[in-house]
Amino acid sequence: MAQFWKPGTERPRILDDEEGGVLFYSASPSSSSGFGYASIEKQRQRLPVYKYRTAILYLVETHATTIIVGETGSGKTTQIPQYLKEAGWADGGRVIACTQPRRLAVQTVASRVAEEMDVKLGEEVGYTIRFEDNTNSSLTRIKFLTDGVLLREMMNDPLLSKYSVIMVDEAHERSLSTDILLGLLKKIQRRRPELRLIIASATIEAKSMASFFQPRRRRGLEGDEHGSSTEPAILSVEGRGYNVQIFYVEEAVPDYLRAAVTTVLSIHEQDSMGDILVFLTGQDDIDAAVQLLTEEAQNSKKCSSDALQTSKATIKGALDFYMPFQEKSVCSLRLAEHRLIVLPLYSGLSRADQDLVFLPTPRGKRKVVISTNIAETSLTLEGIVYVVDSGFSKQRFYNPITDIENLVVAPISKASARQRAGRAGRVRPGRCYSCTYILNVLHMLQLPVSLIGGRNRLYTEEYYVNDMSAEGIPEIQRSNLVSCVIQLKALGIDNILGFDWPASPSPEAMIRALEILYSLGVLDDDAKLTSPAGFQVAEIPLITVDSSDGHSMYDVSCHARCDNTDPMISKMILASNQLGCSEEIITIAAILSIQSIWDSVGGSQKKLDEAKMRFAAAEGDHVTFLNVYKGFLQSNKSSKWCHKNFVNYHAMKKVVEIREQLRRVAQQLGIVLKSCESDMQVVRKAVTTGFFAYACHLEAYSHNGMYKTLRSSQEVYIHPSSVLFRKIMKGEC
DNA sequence: GAGCACTGC
Numbered sequence: 001m002a003q004f005w006k007p008g009t010e011r012p013r014i015l016d017d018e019e020g021g022v023l024f025y026s027a028s029p030s031s032s033s034g035f036g037y038a039s040i041e042k043q044r045q046r047l048p049v050y051k052y053r054t055a056i057l058y059l060v061e062t063h064a065t066t067i068i069v070g071e072t073g074s075g076k077t078t079q080i081p082q083y084l085k086e087a088g089w090a091d092g093g094r095v096i097a098c099t100q101p102r103r104l105a106v107q108t109v110a111s112r113v114a115e116e117m118d119v120k121l122g123e124e125v126g127y128t129i130r131f132e133d134n135t136n137s138s139l140t141r142i143k144f145l146t147d148g149v150l151l152r153e154m155m156n157d158p159l160l161s162k163y164s165v166i167m168v169d170e171a172h173e174r175s176l177s178t179d180i181l182l183g184l185l186k187k188i189q190r191r192r193p194e195l196r197l198i199i200a201s202a203t204i205e206a207k208s209m210a211s212f213f214q215p216r217r218r219r220g221l222e223g224d225e226h227g228s229s230t231e232p233a234i235l236s237v238e239g240r241g242y243n244v245q246i247f248y249v250e251e252a253v254p255d256y257l258r259a260a261v262t263t264v265l266s267i268h269e270q271d272s273m274g275d276i277l278v279f280l281t282g283q284d285d286i287d288a289a290v291q292l293l294t295e296e297a298q299n300s301k302k303c304s305s306d307a308l309q310t311s312k313a314t315i316k317g318a319l320d321f322y323m324p325f326q327e328k329s330v331c332s333l334r335l336a337e338h339r340l341i342v343l344p345l346y347s348g349l350s351r352a353d354q355d356l357v358f359l360p361t362p363r364g365k366r367k368v369v370i371s372t373n374i375a376e377t378s379l380t381l382e383g384i385v386y387v388v389d390s391g392f393s394k395q396r397f398y399n400p401i402t403d404i405e406n407l408v409v410a411p412i413s414k415a416s417a418r419q420r421a422g423r424a425g426r427v428r429p430g431r432c433y434s435c436t437y438i439l440n441v442l443h444m445l446q447l448p449v450s451l452i453g454g455r456n457r458l459y460t461e462e463y464y465v466n467d468m469s470a471e472g473i474p475e476i477q478r479s480n481l482v483s484c485v486i487q488l489k490a491l492g493i494d495n496i497l498g499f500d501w502p503a504s505p506s507p508e509a510m511i512r513a514l515e516i517l518y519s520l521g522v523l524d525d526d527a528k529l530t531s532p533a534g535f536q537v538a539e540i541p542l543i544t545v546d547s548s549d550g551h552s553m554y555d556v557s558c559h560a561r562c563d564n565t566d567p568m569i570s571k572m573i574l575a576s577n578q579l580g581c582s583e584e585i586i587t588i589a590a591i592l593s594i595q596s597i598w599d600s601v602g603g604s605q606k607k608l609d610e611a612k613m614r615f616a617a618a619e620g621d622h623v624t625f626l627n628v629y630k631g632f633l634q635s636n637k638s639s640k641w642c643h644k645n646f647v648n649y650h651a652m653k654k655v656v657e658i659r660e661q662l663r664r665v666a667q668q669l670g671i672v673l674k675s676c677e678s679d680m681q682v683v684r685k686a687v688t689t690g691f692f693a694y695a696c697h698l699e700a701y702s703h704n705g706m707y708k709t710l711r712s713s714q715e716v717y718i719h720p721s722s723v724l725f726r727k728i729m730k731g732e733c
Numbered sequence: 734g735a736g737c738a739c740t741g742c
Contacts, residue, residue: 102739130741148741155742177740282737348736373738394737407737475739487741541742566741596736605735665742720734 047075065232071239090141094164172201174474242425248461274385345371481513490538537570572690581676590659599648611646616723
């Protein structure tokens with residue numbers, strides 16, 4: 001009873017998800033007629049994963065852990081939980097869990113599965129993300145949630161006893177919380193042999209994951225008392241993506257940005273229609289590339305012979321890079337006829353600007369999206385046929401010696417390169433141009449030696465095959481571990497150094513984290529959580545954020561570039577209780593946990609800086625935040641007021657939300673909610689109680705505003721986004 | 734004079 005589209009009638013809209021998941025007609029949403037359901041059923045059966053239904057159920061039945069490697073579009077995320085339910089894994093009040101690294105994925109997958117099962121979302125199928133629990137404890141049998149939420153759930157139920165099967169999806173991304181979760185799940189398995197784990201991922205090195213889940217002392221293949229094997233099973237499912245032809249450069253070019261731009265122009269000139277996605281590293285690169293391309297497009301529009309000459313030269317240059325092009329000749333330029341629509345894409349853009357990339361490309365035009373890694377995993381663009389890959393991304397690195405996290409441009413892994421290329425094959429067969437570069441010398445100086453290897457790498461085929469690392473370095477080996485350690489401690493794991501990780505963090509980073517927690521009074525001499533402070537700090541749900549405005553730390557009046565870590569914020573909240581300024585400190589904590597409250601609409605940095613100065617407080621960024629929050633409340637939380645003052649309205653709404661959550665938790669912990677009114681002295685005291693580890697002093701003869709940290713004499717500077725930037729500091733520092 | 738991408742009771 002498949003539904004067919006009849007030409008002449010309105011074409012049914014086909015929905016597709018991040019996973020490539022299930023196709024169905026939105027014309028018959030959760031139809032109860034039976035007709036729509038049948039069509040969904042047919043669609044489900046067409047997914048690659050369907051062929052493996054019996055095999056998956058058999059493996060889950062007989063193995064404690066099953067590793068499923070499935071490329072994009074296999075349908076594993078939406079189908080496997082349903083198969084499990086159909087096979088009875090949710091009987092007797094048990095729940096099937098499926099975790100995702102991102103909130104959006106949790107929501108979309110959950111609503112898709114509810115629709116396929118023809119049930120109301122929030123009942124039999126539900127989801128939980130921070131601030132949003134769309135489940136019903138007596139009804140929900142399939143539950144989607146972020147891996148962070150599942151970690152939180154372990155605080156109340158360390159064995160996760162209500163779940164019969166836990167599927168950890170996108171495990172190849174190796175995010176911090178996924179890795180912690182995997183380590184803990186392995187531990188739970190020993191206490192709960194009946195628990196089933198499914199580790200699902202796209203490009204994981206299945207064998208290394210399997211050996212992680214291998215029990216330490218092999219019991220042999222005869223199985224345990226539950227009749228299941230403790231050896232992990234591995235199953236591979238093919239994807240549904242189209243073939244993507246890969247092109248490598250023949251040899252290096254000195255400038256990957258220019259190479260990317262000329263490659264786009266040559267695709268535009270020589271290849272059939274279809275949108276282009278370019279991967280660069282960050283805002284600076286992207287803005288520069290957008291400008292270059294826009295100029296080229298405009299030049300060709302004018303059709304002046306000079307401009308054409310330039311374009312021709314550039315394109316000719318680009319063609320030389322690629323073998324497949326060498327036979328071809330540059331006949332004519334069609335830039336004037338088929339104009340390019342060039343769009344930037346990165347998280348710092350306003351929502352409205354981001355949404356532009358999703359607009360359908362007008363007939364006869366070609367869209368070029370120039371993006372950061374955001375388009376690699378977090379969002380999916382339809383209609384992309386060509387991908388240009390610079391081979392670089394910005395990655396976070398943590399130096400435990402200086403306790404400073406850095407963002408550096410580094411070569412991507414093979415797994416990343418494959419993922420990027422796959423973005424071209426979603427609608428029809430595509431092409432990926434692996435761009436080329438010579439490592440910028442300045443970048444090289446910041447890079448860990450291990451990433452560089454013996455010589456400058458170029459993204460030729462040879463480089464890809466021989467030199468590119470198979471997978472990226474897991475986040476846990478690149479991060480400050482303070483919040484991770486406290487989470488494990490709160491779950492009663494005392495021997496942190498002996499914890500079994502999918503990838504072990506460096507001992508230096510671990511020791512640094514323990515040291516900081518000890519100095520905060522959160523851990524005692526035996527490295528156990530102190531009571532009550534330690535347990536209270538662990539209870540407060542705060543996130544670790546990257547440094548940018550205000551996420552930096554300062555010694556009351558010196559604002560240096562450092563990262564906030566949640567136990568420090570939590571400690572600050574606890575301290576505010578005695579100091580009688582909990583209302584103010586909770587506001588500050590809420591603002592510290594979001595990216596930025598500022599909004600540079602239209603990219604006018606100068607106007608934003610001016611607006612900032614209207615709120616600026618001599619005490620520094622934290623007190624400045626209080627001023628902004630006060631203004632927001634006085635305006636009656638008006639979006640107009642925000643716009644006028646270059647404040648991000650959506651960010652402020654989120655601050656209000658987080659603030660409410662923090663107030664609830666604080667009250668549960670016995671903190672009295674009290675305002676200190678205008679006494680900023682106590683606010684500053686509370687801030688320093690949490691962040692004293694980052695205290696620094698202005699160098700006596702410093703002419704360039706250099707500070708040194710008290711702890712390790714690390715050189716630090718006030719961040720340019722701080723209201724204290726370029727202010728002359730005197731006295732107390 | 735500067736902000737890869739995510740995320741939590």
